[in-house]
Structure formats: structure tokens, C-alpha cells
């Protein structure tokens with residue numbers, strides 16, 4: 609494997625599965641229990657904000673105490689030791705990448721431990737439950753505090769920065785994502801069109817597996833550390 613100067617890594621729910629965070633589309637996943645239109649759209653929040661708050665309060669509480677797994681740790685080690693640039697673009701709203709030690713990190717779908725005021729758009733770290741009774745600490749507007757996560761129908765964060773990274777990436781790695789949700793699902797084609805080598809690491813072939821130059825299937829805690837080791841040894 610040649611040395612790379614700009615590695616871009618897209619991560620999804622499968623990366624955190626072995627830390628105990630449920631995925632969305634696997635059997636028994638979050639979208640088997642909830643209709644995403646009720647809990648993950650602006651329309652759902654307008655219709656039933658109490659239900660949306662309950663859903664994210666439950667998930668935020670479930671995230672407390674979880675730990676990064678061997679895959680998160682391997683990616684942090686790659687960033688710290690690889691001679692080229694390594695950036696993680698995550699669809700995950702948990703904080704496991706940063707807990708593992710990744711710094712060059714983009715949360716394209718937002719963060720569960722942050723709140724956003726839908727009136728003044730101020731955002732801030734937030735670990736407590738959210739409710740309709742809360743007033744925004746910045747503008748004072750009451751009832752509009754929401755989790756700082758990107759919902760269906762909303763534009764993911766940092767898309768200009770991500771497009772620039774994909775334009776210059778020479779290795780694109782997709783880990784633990786089913787390839788169902790755009791724009792993230794389109795990143796592999798964008799990176800490949802710009803000349804990057806593309807690799808999928810996932811429990812099973814994703815919906816976009818044929819778009820990748822190489823695919824390695826297995827649990828993230830096994831395949832990710834092994835792939836990182838290979839990158840570090842072959843550089």
C-alpha cells in the first residue's frame with residue numbers, strides 16, 4: 609500500500625455498536641422501534657415536541673457511561689501516528705471518537721451532547737434532559753431548545769469543508785455505515801471521482817459495496833485495528 613497524504617474516514621453507527629450504542633437499520637435497530645418521521649424531522653418536532661424530547665433524552669441518557677471501543681481507539685492512533693493528514697467525518701452523534709482521542713473530527717449529523725435554539729440558532733454543550741419548559745440561555749426564547757442533531761430534511765453540518773476534503777483525499781475509508789443516507793452515502797463516489805482509493809470496512813456488504821475498490825467485512829473492533837495496523841506498517 610502506498611503512503612497517503614490525505615486520508616478521509618467516514619464513520620457510522622456500526623463503529624459504535626460494540627460500545628453498546630444501537631444502530632439504526634440492523635434487526636432490532638432504532639428505526640425498527642420508531643418511525644423516523646416522528647422523531648427525526650423538523651415536522652415531527654413541530655407536531656409532537658414532547659415525543660422528540662423523550663426520544664433524545666432516552667438516547668442521551670443511554671450514552672452516559674459508554675466507552676470507546678478498539679475501533680475508535682485505532683482511528684485515534686492512526687491520526688496521531690500516520691505521517692499524512694487523517695480526518696474522521698462521523699455521522700454518529702455520540703462522543704466516542706473524541707473520547708478515544710481523535711481531534712481532526714467532523715460531526716456532520718451534530719452531537720447528542722449539545723443543544724440548539726431553533727429561534728436564535730445558538731448552540732451549546734448539553735448533558736441534561738431537554739424539555740419544552742426550557743428557555744434559551746442566549747436569547748431567552750422558551751420552548752425552542754432542541755438537540756443539536758441533524759434531522760432528515762435538514763442540511764448536514766460542515767458540507768463545504770467535507771467537499772474540500774473529498775476533493776483532495778487519496779484514501780477514503782467508510783466504516784460501519786449502511787450507505788443509505790445521503791449526502792454521506794455519496795462520499796465514496798465523490799472521493800473516487802477525484803482519484804482516491806476507496807475501502808469499505810463493515811460487518812457485512814453495505815448497499816454501496818460495489819462502489820469501493822476494496823471491502824473487508826467483520827466486526828469493527830477486529831477489522832478496523834487490523835486495517836490501521838496494515839496502513840501503519842506499509843507506509
Ligand code: OAD
Nearest residue numbers: 620621622625631632633699784785786789810811827828
Ligand atoms: P445504519 O444503522 O444504517 O447502518 C449501520 C451499519 O453498520 C450496517 O451496515 C451494519 O451492517 C454495520 N454494523 C453493525 N454492527 C457492526 C459492527 N460491530 N462492526 C461493523 N459494522 C457494523 O447506520 P448509519 O449508516 O450510521 O441519521 O446510518 C446513517 C444515518 O441514518 C444516521 O446518522 C442517522 C440514521 O437515520 C439521522 O438520524 C439523521
